[in-house]
Amino acid sequence: MMDEQTSEPGRHTRSPFRAIRAIDYTVIFVRDMAAMRRFYEDVLVFPLLRELSPNWIEYGVGSNTLALARPSRTAADAPTPTGSASLQMAFKVSAAEVDQCADELARQGVAPLSPPANQSFGHRTLFFRDPDGNLLEVYAEI
Incomplete structure (x- = not known):
């Protein structure tokens, strides 16, 4: 189905949301x-x-x-079950800093979900959770 604001099916070329940059x-x-x-x-x-x-x-x-x-505004929503992540955030650092962050987490008593590792898609990653169970990642492009 052609969108009346576009020349291609499924494309919203004139959407005001295209102004979002960050x-x-x-x-x-x-x-x-x-x-x-x-x-x-x-x-x-x-x-x-x-x-x-x-x-x-x-x-x-x-x-x-x-x-x-x-x-x-969402106070009436059912809470995310304890032990379940609500979100994942990734923080970009240098490759050496991934390992330094792992060392600092250990010093602070925070257990990683997985130790620093080079991934096949070209990232060095470290995964851990915050106190509410959200998944956090420190990564570097390698």
């Missing part, structure tokens, strides 16, 4: 704010940008903002 911030809905805050501040050492309230805390990650928040 993800400005990411919000993680948290179950345990204190544990998540300790993890992102003390283990990952993300710089605190601002704390708008005890329910909304923002960190700087490169040119992006990562916010920890207690659900408000």
